[in-house]
Amino acid sequence: MTVHFVGAGPGAADLLTLRAAKRLAEADVVLYPGTYLDEYVLVHCSPDAALVDTQDLDLDQIMRHIVEADRDGLEVVRLVSGDPSVYSALAEQTRRLDEAGVSWEVTPGVPAYAAAAARVGRELTVPLITQSVVLTRAQARSTAMPETEALRHFARTRATLVIHLAITRIREVMSELVDDYGPDCPVVVVYRASQPGEILLRGTVADIAEQVELAGIRQAAVIMVGRALDPRGGGDSYLYDPTRDRSTTS
Structure with a gap:
């Protein structure tokens, strides 16, 4: 079997x-x-x-x-x-x-962060804003994180961050991100994405922790941080640019 x-x-x-x-x-x-x-x-x-x-x-x-x-x-x-x-x-x-x-x-299955991104209707890799997504977590009562994967290192990239297993430490997480992302950077928190008890919170690095605490969310939530979450920004993909040479596949 x-x-x-x-x-x-x-x-x-x-x-x-x-x-x-x-x-x-x-x-x-x-x-x-x-x-x-x-x-x-x-x-x-x-x-x-x-x-x-x-x-x-x-x-x-x-x-x-x-x-x-x-x-x-x-x-x-x-x-x-x-x-x-x-x-x-x-x-x-x-x-x-x-x-x-x-x-x-x-x-394989549909990852929770993909369901969360779908819920807010956002692409996490927006042209001219970011082309990378970092999947990571915070450490509390959990397996130790490698020093090279400390959140402050990822923050320097300003890529879209998808942070798992960190909702109970959201204040500390936002304090680690504010210098690189700025207090006005969009943040989305989705609790139990796609499930009947789903909770969706939209905010910024400056105010999302208060929203999470008021909502009483303590587990099963995905935190997404980055400028790609702002629907007003970004450019057009070169893939569909009318000036692109389509005679080759590269």
């Missing part, structure tokens, strides 16, 4: 890929992160599937469920919020599966 790591997307049941929905329908056992996942995503599961909420389990307990189910000849889906390529603990889980001789594969 194969263990399937499946991106559950940002939480909405209709934002799963067709492949993800197929994997869920075929699974005998589904492990899912109840903290971040809208329960309606599970409607894609077979009514006979065993559902395991992993929010109160440690890594060893999760892996025991997966390995035992695989050895019993059961089809297993390990749902992860968003896309497995970012902050999904995929590396440590698949390393343990390799050691146990269990085969696995990955099904």
Whole structure:
């Protein structure tokens, strides 16, 4: 059998890929992160599937469920919020599966930041403003960040920042960004993007922390910072410029 790591997307049941929905329908056992996942995503599961909420389990307990189910000849889906390529603990889980001789594969999902950007209708790479997106996080009660990836280093690029796992430290985060981005730089915070309890806050580096605190947001939120979030700026893409030579593909 194969263990399937499946991106559950940002939480909405209709934002799963067709492949993800197929994997869920075929699974005998589904492990899912109840903290971040809208329960309606599970409607894609077979009514006979065993559902395991992993929010109160440690890594060893999760892996025991997966390995035992695989050895019993059961089809297993390990749902992860968003896309497995970012902050999904995929590396440590698949390393343990390799050691146990269990085969696995990955099904991508819609990342939460993409759902958040769609919610506000903004492209994160706007011509003449920024052509880069930095996906990062802040450190609190979490794995240590490499010194080379300190937020102050990324701030110097003035790229669009997408900051995960940082909502409880938003004041400190904004204080680290204000010198490079300016107090008037647009900031968008989306809590549970695409889910029924979604909260969307628009503000600036100077005032977004107060808005977050008033809203009482403490988890499951994406912070986006950058001038690309301002709909008034930017230029036109060279890709569609009428003067561009279209006789070559470069």
